Structures are given as C-alpha cells and as structure tokens.
Amino acid sequence: MDEVKEITTKDLQEKLENNESLNIIDVREDEEVANGMIPTAKHIPLQQIPEAINDLDQDQEYIMVCRSGGRSMNAASFMNQHGYNTINMAGGMLDWDGEVVF
Template sequence: MKTMTTDELLNLLDANEDLNVIDVREDFEVEQGTIPGAKHIPLGDIPARAEELDKSKAYILVCKGGVRSANACEYLEEQGFDVTNLEGGMMAYDGELEFK
C-alpha cells in the first residue's frame, strides 16, 4: 500500500496540485474540519459508493489516525483503484481546515 506523510500532502496542497482526497471518518468527526476539497465517504459506505470514484484518478485517503483509511485503501486497491493512505491521518495533519 502506498503511503504519504502529512508534510508531503501539505507540499502538494501548497503547490495547488489537483488532489482527490477522500475522508473516511464519521459525520461527527468531519464536523471538526476536513482537508480543503476532501470528499466525505464514511468507511462503512465505501463499498456501496465506490462507483462514485474514477479508476483513472489517484486518491489520497484520510481518517483520524490512519487505520480506517488503510482499510479503505486495501479494499479500493482490490477493486483496481490507485490509492494512497495518509500516515497519521488528521491527528498528524496541521494544515488548513475546511468546515462544511
């Protein structure tokens, strides 16, 4: 499984890269803020909502600490998606937040 540090993610965000971030946390966790532009798909909804994703795009998955997003990465990799897990999740992320 590919992984990325929060520093690597922040560098990509600072460079205005076109990123596809998927936040797999629960609704109450997302209320505390998300990475700007992140799409919210709770972990339990990933199998049912995988058709919303495009296999030609790369995705970065994030959760609170990195474990749930790793599980989502494993599942999506098996389905043929290009996914990267954010190490340490939102607990390690100290960049800008977006509130929805």
C-alpha cells in the same frame, strides 16, 4: 495483496500548497468531520466506501484520510483490491497541521 502506498501529512500539505489536483477522500464519521476536514477533501464514511467506489474514476488516484490512519488504510486496501489507485495519509488528521475547513 499489493501494499498500500502512504503519504506523510507534510508531503500532502506541500502538494496542496502547490495547487496540485488531488482526490482526497475522508472516511471518518460525520461527527469527526464536523471538527474540520482537509480543504478539497470529499467525505465518504468508511461503511459507504463499497457502494461509493462505483461512482469514482478508476483512472484517478485517491488519497485516503481518517483520524489516525487505520480506517483509511482499510479503505485504501479495499479500493486497491477493486482496481483503484490509492494512497493512505499516514498518521491521519491527528498529525495534520495544515488548514482545515468546517
């Protein structure tokens, strides 16, 4: 299996500040997302990923986010196995210092 690429929270924040076009998917549960999400992130709870990926473009790159980096790594790994190009945000929202939206 291919190893999932990772991005640091700092690098992701820089990309957002540079207005790069990014596809960020937050796989946390509803009550976690209620505490704030990265601006522009799309919320798809982890258990919905298997059916949700059919609506995602395989030509795009997706940055996966969760609370600490574990669930998003599982989601990224699953998506990679199905032909998607994913990057896991290492450290998750616990390490995120950037802006959040509610």
